[in-house]
Amino acid sequence: MNIRVPKGACDTHMHFYDKAVPGAPGTFLPGHFVVEDYRAVQKRLGLERVIVVQPNAYKDDNRVTVDSMKKLGKAAKGVAVVKPDAADAELERLTQAGICAVRIMTLHGGMLGFDVMDKVMARVHPFGWHANIQLDGRELPKHEAQIKRLPGKFVIDHTGKFLEPVAPDHEAFKSLLRLVDTGRCWIKLSAPYETSKSGAPKYEDVGKLAKILVKKAPERMLWASNWPHPSVPKDKCPKDEDLLDLLAEWAPDEKAQNKILADNPAELYGF
Secondary structure, eight states, rough: SSSSTTTTTEEEEEEOOOSOOOTTTOOOOOBBBBBBHHHHHHHHHOOEEEEEEOOOOTTTHHHHHHHHHHHHHHEEEEEEEETTTOHHHHHHHHHHTEEEEEEEEEEEEEEHHHHHHHHHHHHHHGGGGGEEOOOOGGGGGHHHHHHHHHHSSSEEOOOGSSOOOOOTHHHHHHHHHHHHTTSOOEEEEEEEGTTTOOOOOHHHHHHHHHHHHHOOOOEEEOOOTTOOOSSSSSGGGGOOHHHHHHHHHHHOSHHHHIIIIIIHHHHHHHH
16 A cells, blocks of 8 residues: 555444344345454554444444444444434433434435434434535535534535536535535545546546545545445445555645544544
């Protein structure tokens, strides 16, 4: 790898799937991907910490996520899915287990969209949780005001996840930059293979946006593997090492790399 991975480096977005726990009806279960498999990835990449994100397949059944976090110990925190009517006792239990955010997934297969985001956040914010939002970035201008009204910090997934990559002067990317300007917005630089049209190995169309974001607010950028890459056919799966190496391209300054890999996630997730 071309990148020197600092102590305390954190993968801020990945998922676990256990074939012993069936997915919700009508959802896609990509296979059996458990703690032992992920530990091998951590070891290869030199990562110490992880944020486990509840996958769409399990809707608001957070068992696999929470059990996996427990196995990983203090170096793991999580992002859960809960309904607006979740009981205080359940939110307390999840918080004690290391959950610190709720997943607002507005794309196909997601359970919580913008229609319930405010209600859900009103429930979980008192427990110290933030919103973790995945959307088609081209929709940002439409939802910018609502996102800005969120209490506290919020995270936008996958470099904005513009399903058709946009140019830096596009109104939707300007909208993302305005969110970054609030000082409460964190961005995961991750999963370029999901949206890039220019493709591997450099994903230049997504990389162009990532570089601008790094320059603008290196102190609020995060890195993530998106392992086990559930949206990609097995034979087209990117190498995790290559995805980590991209950060050397997007953030050439070693100080910025250390922030993105270690300091920023430690601050946001409270390690």
